[in-house]
Amino acid sequence: MNNTMRAxxxxxxxxxxxxxxxxxxxPVVEAxxxxxxxxxxxxxxxxxxxxxxxxxxxxNISNSPYLYYLAPESDPEFAAKYERQVESATQAVGRxxxxxxxxxxxxxxxxxxxxxxxxxxxxxxxDSMKGVRVVFIGKAADNARVQSIIQPTGAEYIFVxxx
Numbered sequence: 001m002n003n004t005m006r007a008x009x010x011x012x013x014x015x016x017x018x019x020x021x022x023x024x025x026x027p028v029v030e031a032x033x034x035x036x037x038x039x040x041x042x043x044x045x046x047x048x049x050x051x052x053x054x055x056x057x058x059x060n061i062s063n064s065p066y067l068y069y070l071a072p073e074s075d076p077e078f079a080a081k082y083e084r085q086v087e088s089a090t091q092a093v094g095r096x097x098x099x100x101x102x103x104x105x106x107x108x109x110x111x112x113x114x115x116x117x118x119x120x121x122x123x124x125x126x127d128s129m130k131g132v133r134v135v136f137i138g139k140a141a142d143n144a145r146v147q148s149i150i151q152p153t154g155a156e157y158i159f160v161x162x163x
Contacts, residue, residue, distance in 0.1 A: 037137075037162035040108040041072045050137060053160050054104040057135050061102045065135075066092065070107035070116065082112060089120045099131025103155075106137030110162065114142035118149050127154035137162050 035052050038045030047069060054065045068089050071081050089103075097103065107113040117136065132155040136146045143159045150157040 037108070041074050042108075043071055043075070046072070046106070046108055049162075050104060050106040053106065053137050054102065054135060057104070057133070057158050057160065058102065059133070061100060061133055063101050065102040065104050066097075068103065068105045068113075068116070070109050070113050072107075073109045073112065078109070082116065086116050086119050089116065093120050093124060097129055097132045097155075102133040102135065104135040104137065106135075106160075106162065108162070110138030110142045113138055114146050117146050121149045121153060124153045126152045129153040129155035132156070133158065135160060 035049060035056070038049055050067055050069050054067055058065065068085055070085060071078055075081065089105075093103075105113055105117055113136070132153075134150050134153075134155045135158045136143070136150075137160045138146070140161050143161075147157055147159065
């Protein structure tokens, strides 16, 4: 009876091991979802959208991205929030951004975000941001303006059209 029990125990381990191997061998296919920008006045939706777009554009960046967001222009405190974000981002970029980091800028107020990026990056030394990725999420009409201010810094620039 001992031999029969041992044979059944070995058979059950072999079966379990084979089942595990089959699960491991099955390829996991995960498609990247196409993200859709929320309505212009959807503040919470835009915050989530910015995070999702940032994650999709991480590539080989292993550090947590720095996210800069402007509330909708319909927000009664938009001007004050804009000034605080400009100040915060200018200080961060002024201290220096190390290679391997990502800065993501996005808002339904695309033109104002482009203005902010111009203000933040206007004094950045040429080629001082090599190895840094900058993502701008906005309207195609603002892309060239943002790209022209980011390119001299040496940062990798990625534009994501919010549509």
